[in-house]
Amino acid sequence: MTAPMPISLEVNGERVDLHVLPRVNLADFLREHLHLTGTHVGCEHGVCGACTVRVNGEIVRACLMLAVQVHGKTVQTIEGLSDSGEVADLQSAFRERNALQCGYCTPGMLMAAEDLLKQQNEPSRELIREHLSGNYCRCTGYQAIVDAIEATAHSRRGRPR
Amino acid sequence: MKASAFDYARVASIHHALEMLSLHGEQAKLLSGGQSLLPAMNLRLVSPQILIDIGDLAELRGIAVDSDVLRIGALTRHVELLTSHLVAAHAPLLSDAVKHIAHPAIRNRGTLGGSLAHADPAAELPACMLALNATIIACGRDGERRIAAAEFFQGIYATALRPDELLAAVELPIARQNSVDFFQEFARRHGDYALAGVAARASVASGGFSKLRMAFFAIADRPVLANAAAKLLNVAITPELIADASVAFGNELNPPEDQQASSSMRRHLASVLFRRCVEALLARGRLYGGAG
Numbered sequence: 001m002t003a004p005m006p007i008s009l010e011v012n013g014e015r016v017d018l019h020v021l022p023r024v025n026l027a028d029f030l031r032e033h034l035h036l037t038g039t040h041v042g043c044e045h046g047v048c049g050a051c052t053v054r055v056n057g058e059i060v061r062a063c064l065m066l067a068v069q070v071h072g073k074t075v076q077t078i079e080g081l082s083d084s085g086e087v088a089d090l091q092s093a094f095r096e097r098n099a100l101q102c103g104y105c106t107p108g109m110l111m112a113a114e115d116l117l118k119q120q121n122e123p124s125r126e127l128i129r130e131h132l133s134g135n136y137c138r139c140t141g142y143q144a145i146v147d148a149i150e151a152t153a154h155s156r157r158g159r160p161r
Numbered sequence: 162m163k164a165s166a167f168d169y170a171r172v173a174s175i176h177h178a179l180e181m182l183s184l185h186g187e188q189a190k191l192l193s194g195g196q197s198l199l200p201a202m203n204l205r206l207v208s209p210q211i212l213i214d215i216g217d218l219a220e221l222r223g224i225a226v227d228s229d230v231l232r233i234g235a236l237t238r239h240v241e242l243l244t245s246h247l248v249a250a251h252a253p254l255l256s257d258a259v260k261h262i263a264h265p266a267i268r269n270r271g272t273l274g275g276s277l278a279h280a281d282p283a284a285e286l287p288a289c290m291l292a293l294n295a296t297i298i299a300c301g302r303d304g305e306r307r308i309a310a311a312e313f314f315q316g317i318y319a320t321a322l323r324p325d326e327l328l329a330a331v332e333l334p335i336a337r338q339n340s341v342d343f344f345q346e347f348a349r350r351h352g353d354y355a356l357a358g359v360a361a362r363a364s365v366a367s368g369g370f371s372k373l374r375m376a377f378f379a380i381a382d383r384p385v386l387a388n389a390a391a392k393l394l395n396v397a398i399t400p401e402l403i404a405d406a407s408v409a410f411g412n413e414l415n416p417p418e419d420q421q422a423s424s425s426m427r428r429h430l431a432s433v434l435f436r437r438c439v440e441a442l443l444a445r446g447r448l449y450g451g452a453g
Contacts, residue, residue: 002166002167002168005169021166022166022167022168022169022212023163023164023165023166023167025163025164025199025203028163044162044163044203045162045200045203045204046196046199046200046263046267049264049266052266058240058269059265059266059269060266060269060270061196061266061267061270063199063203064195064196064199064200064267064270065195065199065270066169066192066195066199066212068169068171068214069192069195069214069216071171112265112266115265130351131265133264133350133351133352134263134264134265134266134267134352135264
């Protein structure tokens with residue numbers, strides 16, 4: 001039974017039917033089976049946040065979920081959020097504020113930041129830091145990341161919906 | 162940093178889960194949120210031969226009040242504890258404690274039952290169960306077993322659960338009118354495991370305590386109740402009495418030492434928490450008492 005198991009799920013709006021070994025985590029499944037390499041793998045034990053994706057609309061650590069657990073569920077990765085334009089303004093703000101240097105943490109940062117902005121339209125800097133506390137950046141010192149998220153929240157409030 | 166190979170079975174009923182458990186015994190691990198199990202497997206600290214995924218079992222979900230008991234299903238996720246109005250009204254200690262557990266993405270997956278069955282001595286929820294005098298409900302092939310929180314936690318990652326049982330739910334006595342809760346922990350960074358922490362529930366009347374349960378965590382191999390709390394029951398509380406009791410409490414402890422903190426540092430932090438906890442409970446009790 002350590003043989004591949006069939007799974008069906010939706011990834012970025014597309015139906016996926018594949019066989020996968022139980023030991024393969026969701027991050028590796030996305031990267032190696034679906035070639036969606038925007039989801040990054042850092043610590044592989046839930047500390048760094050680089051592998052953050054959405055499952056059924058909620059952010060999770062893709063390294064702490066098995067691909068077989070996602071059977072029947074909906075997954076959105078940074079590719080999905082980027083292609084749909086959902087995070088276009090956030091991405092621009094990150095670029096303008098130099099909120100990334102090497103970029104390794106950025107997909108996870110964007111996933112976590114967008115999750116916050118969906119729940120709060122006027123988050124304080126403290127709340128931004130709290131929501132991103134599980135996402136590590138080793139380059140920027142976080143200040144510019146918090147700036148970019150604050151600026152995006154501000155500009156979204158002024159945008160007619 | 163990849164888990165070794167294992168089998169995987171997704172079960173559709175508690176009965177099916179228990180059958181699988183009795184078939185595979187200690188070679189099996191139950192998978193709920195997986196937020197402690199999967200890191201341990203990725204680090205190869207544990208290598209179960211089979212994972213039994215109970216994530217689909219609707220009968221293990223739900224938060225409900227039945228007369229004076231709050232029942233919380235084992236698969237209730239941390240984020241659900243955080244946002245539940247029933248929990249906020251009847252066990253506010255849990256709402257406070259969950260804010261200290263890891264980060265949003267982990268709270269979206271981690272479960273109450275998983276945290277209790279994992280029994281990390283530095284975890285928040287086991288101490289809350291002890292403070293709230295919870296009953297833990299285990300399901301086995303012979304039916305249900307009800308275990309007091311004080312008997313449930315037996316050491317590092319060790320509980321009273323038998324290898325062929327699963328944790329189904331917890332039952333908590335709901336907060337009474339004069340009861341107050343308090344939670345605080347010291348950690349290097351928010352979301353990290355605590356260096357020392359306290360979860361407490363008290364009944365406050367006429368400026369004193371008629372009940373006081375203070376459960377400390379990360380200072381022993383399991384969450385422990387402060388015996389020194391007995392010194393503060395049904396007496397007029399003075400700063401001297403609190404100071405004496407907190408010293409007596411420090412002497413009860415023999416905390417473990419690791420890279421995070423020495424034994425004496427943990428004892429010191431626990432004594433500070435003891436004092437702050439007593440003062441905060443009294444202040445809250447007076448606040449509510451004065452209004453009533």
